[in-house]
Amino acid sequence: MPRRKALIIGINYFGSSHQLNGCINDAMNIRNFLIQDRGFSPAPHDMVLLTDEPQNRGTPFFPTGANIMAAFHWLVTGNNPGDSVWLSYSGHGGQVKDPDGDRESGLDDTICPVDFESQGQIDSDTLHKAIVSPMIREARLTVLFDCCHSGSAIELPYVYQPNSQGEVNLVDNVKQGINLASGAINLLRGGFSAAKIQDAKVLLGGAKSFFAGLQHRPAADVNEDGLGEENFVEPWKHEGKDVWMFSGCADNQTSADTSIAGAATGAMSHVFIATMRANPRQSYVQVLQNTRQSLANKYKQIPQLSVGGLYNLNQPVAF
Known part of the structure; x- marks a missing residue:
């Protein structure tokens, strides 16, 4: 029987000058959504939460860089054909100098573990090698990143692109x-x-x-599904991994940490859950469009969808 596994990360950076308010709430809300709506098991061997709550300090569940990398390894190894794997991250996203020279901006996207000030950030190249490359082709990985500069944070080879004005149509x-x-x-x-x-x-x-009109870059080619090919030095497009990533904003944007109905939350996490609950049988394109429309009324961030191959984006979301 196919298995479902989930790794959920939420970091508030308590007591630092970078403190956020809604990321642990995001993690808990996503946990409840996966269990209640998507049939995931909360058993420790099926679902792992990393948060920087005080009780997790000194344990494998405190989201240091080392613990996050170890949790990635648990998530993407030991899977069988037909398995459904989930990864979500709510926290700070950043950018560092691109060592490969394959980004027009000259910057790689990053995520920021709780100890990033002393141990560094995890860049997009490292994220791809840790998360995407080890996946077997016959299992599906769904990723939700609610952080700044997250559009191509795991360097998937194809991105469903907004038009040049970033409009939601x-x-x-x-x-x-x-x-x-x-x-x-x-x-x-x-x-x-x-x-x-x-x-x-x-x-x-x-x-x-x-x-x-859908291109990020004037010279980019877009196929009939609206998929544009990213220009990474590494041959990611030949991996053919079944990976789908919703991210809270484009590479050059920030993602909102906000309050909705009196509770601190990430805007993208909240809207994604609400969109999926409103209609669980939506296609990937519909989820992208509906999250964009929901956020467009109040926020400047534009959610992105990137994928590991040239897949049919009109198929129902499955995880």
Whole structure:
């Protein structure tokens, strides 16, 4: 029988100048959501929580860099085909100088363990090698990062991109582009003729212009699902891992630590749970669109969706 495993991390950085208020609440809310709504077991061998609550200090459940890396290893090894694996992180996200030179910004995204001031941050290259590379292809990993600068925090090779203004009408644009491209293909399938080829060229040209509006970078190519390929030095796109990541904002944005209904929480964590509870059978594209629309009314951050391969984004979310 397929197994579900979850690693949930929430760090408030108590007593520091970087203290946050809602990250441990995020972890607890996600724990309850996974158990109550998604069928995860709270048993210690199936679900691990790392938080910087005082009672965890000195234990493996205190989110130091070393403990986080050890927990990553537990999460992504020993899995079997069909298993569903969950990882969520709420805390500070940062950026450090990119040693590979494959980022236009010159910076790698990071997460910040509770001891990051003395032991350092965990950069995106390290995160990918620790989280994504060890996964077997036949098991699915779902990731939710609610932190600043998290758009490509684990360096997945494909990202579902917003348009150049970061507007939330992305999905409508993509569907319109797909419809144009599909129309062109149907024309050509009906038999080749000069007239049909010219009509198809017009439709395909229109589709291309729609997809061009989805790019982070002017030269980026976007396929018919709106997936743009990231330019990493490492050959991540050849791994073919079944990994799906929702992140709270783009690489150059911050993610809000806020208060909703009187409780401190991360905006992305709250909206993601509410969106999934409103309709558990949504597609990945629909969840992305609905979280964006919910946040757009109050926050500037734009949630992102990145994936480990060229997958169908219209399939229902599964974890």
